[in-house]
Amino acid sequence: MKLNEGVEWALHTCLNLGWIEESGEAAPTARLAAFYDLPPAYLNKQLQALVRAGILSSTPGPRGGFRLARQLEDITVLDVVVAIEGRAPAFACNQILHQGPGADPRTDYREACVIAQTMSRAELAWRQVLASETLADIRGRVLEVSPRAPDATREWFRNVRR
Amino acid sequence: MKLNEGVEWALHTCLNLGWIEESGEAAPTARLAAFYDLPPAYLNKQLQALVRAGILSSTPGPRGGFRLARQLEDITVLDVVVAIEGRAPAFACNQILHQGPGADPRTDYREACVIAQTMSRAELAWRQVLASETLADIRGRVLEVSPRAPDATREWFRNVRR
Numbered sequence: 001m002k003l004n005e006g007v008e009w010a011l012h013t014c015l016n017l018g019w020i021e022e023s024g025e026a027a028p029t030a031r032l033a034a035f036y037d038l039p040p041a042y043l044n045k046q047l048q049a050l051v052r053a054g055i056l057s058s059t060p061g062p063r064g065g066f067r068l069a070r071q072l073e074d075i076t077v078l079d080v081v082v083a084i085e086g087r088a089p090a091f092a093c094n095q096i097l098h099q100g101p102g103a104d105p106r107t108d109y110r111e112a113c114v115i116a117q118t119m120s121r122a123e124l125a126w127r128q129v130l131a132s133e134t135l136a137d138i139r140g141r142v143l144e145v146s147p148r149a150p151d152a153t154r155e156w157f158r159n160v161r162r
Numbered sequence: 163m164k165l166n167e168g169v170e171w172a173l174h175t176c177l178n179l180g181w182i183e184e185s186g187e188a189a190p191t192a193r194l195a196a197f198y199d200l201p202p203a204y205l206n207k208q209l210q211a212l213v214r215a216g217i218l219s220s221t222p223g224p225r226g227g228f229r230l231a232r233q234l235e236d237i238t239v240l241d242v243v244v245a246i247e248g249r250a251p252a253f254a255c256n257q258i259l260h261q262g263p264g265a266d267p268r269t270d271y272r273e274a275c276v277i278a279q280t281m282s283r284a285e286l287a288w289r290q291v292l293a294s295e296t297l298a299d300i301r302g303r304v305l306e307v308s309p310r311a312p313d314a315t316r317e318w319f320r321n322v323r324r
Contacts, residue, residue, distance in 0.1 A: 001252045003163045003281075008256055011277045037261040077280055090252070091165045096174060099199040101318045102310070114303045115173045118239055119165075122291035129284035141276045148264075156263045 006046035006084045009038055013047070014055065014080060014135055015142065018072045019153040026058075026065030031160055035153075046084055053083035072139055078130035090126075091119035168208035168246045171200055175209070176217065176242060176297055177304065180234045181315040188220075188227030193322055197315075208246055215245035234301055240292035252288075253281035 013032050020027060029047060033040040047066055050056040057069040068075075093116040095109040110116050142149055175194050182189060191209060195202040209228055212218040219231040230237075255278040257271040272278050304311055 001163055001165045001247050002250070003253045005254070005256055007253065008258055008277070012258060015277075035262055036258040038258065077277075077284075085163050088164070090163045091169065092167070094167055094170055096170060096198040096200065100197055102314050112307070114300050114307065115170070115177075115239075118292070118295050118300065119169075122239075122288045125291045126284045126288035129287045130280070133280050138276050138280065145274070145276065152264050 001090055003081070004084050006042070006049075007081055009036070009043055010046045010050055010080050010084050011077065011135075011138075012036065013043070014050070014068065014072070014075065015139060016153055016157075017056070017066060017068050018135065018139055019150040020157045021068055026063070026067050027157065028065035031157060032066065034160065035156065049083050050080070053079065055079060055083055072135040075135045076131050077133045077135070077138070078127055080135075081130055089120065089123050091116070091123060093119070163252055165243070166246050168204070168211075169243055171198070171205055172208045172212055172242050172246050173239065173297075173300075174198065175205070175228075176212070176230065176234070176237065177301060178315055178319075179218070179228060179230050180297065180301055181312040182319045183230055188225070188229050189319065190227035193319060194228065196322065197318065211245050212242070215241065217241060217245055234297040237297045238293050239295045239297070239300070240289055242297075243292055251282065251285050253278070253285060255281070 016032065016035060017027060029040050029044040032038075032047070033043045047056060047058070051058050051066075051069075054069055055075055056066045058064065058066050093110045093113065095113070097103055097107075097109040097113055098105065178194065178197060179189060191202050191206040194200075194209070195205045209218060209220070213220050213228075213231075216231055217237055218228045220226065220228050255272045255275065257275070259265055259269075259271040259275055260267070
């Protein structure tokens, strides 16, 4: 079990867009990727997924790029994880009980199987933590531990601007 | 993010070994696999992982096979998941902050990064649910909803015995 590394990229990039959005400019993939030395084409794939999820908006053209489509207060960590990973649960119950002797073909063992129920409860606990935290909460805690982060980020993006 | 399907096989197989252990016999891979029509070689790989984790014991030879190495009371769902999946967290923080401007090379961002902290809290919540449930708990709930499961399982294993 392993989350797509794009989840890490997407979360950090959304935060960075939060810092730089005050400039009023959109940030193109090349710059967002260069900030962490990430492969631009692969980062762009993640950013497009965030656009489809309504988390970012993208503007085409030479001065185009990505912006937050919602306030950080309105984006939970789970929103970003689901945008990148999809909605499928980590424990994909294959209902092997259907292959067992005495199986009832009409039963949906994803719901009826006691093991599947436990795995679902665990997954729900995981999702609840991620849903209870917005990117604004994260921003607030970053400001506590790294008060220079917003200025440093904005400065970097200003300087690489052409 | 997707759990290995072997997790489902391993959990169900441990429960089945719990039902049939009263016979005092070990169950070979071929029979355990046939119960759910699973590929024997691949199931065997999962069973060997359970042996390495001290959850099952295996006996070689014509009357050999697998037995529970501990009581179901002493096996949590998390024990089985970790035996199959390993201990690595689902969110593998790659510390991309190290590549960012102003990064401190001495900082371990898996601990210092606010995003990594949130992902870790979620993972902990997931593990806590799985650790709070033993296979004996699961057995108890199976008995409530499927009181015939133990007898039916034992009967099946008795009949395929040669």
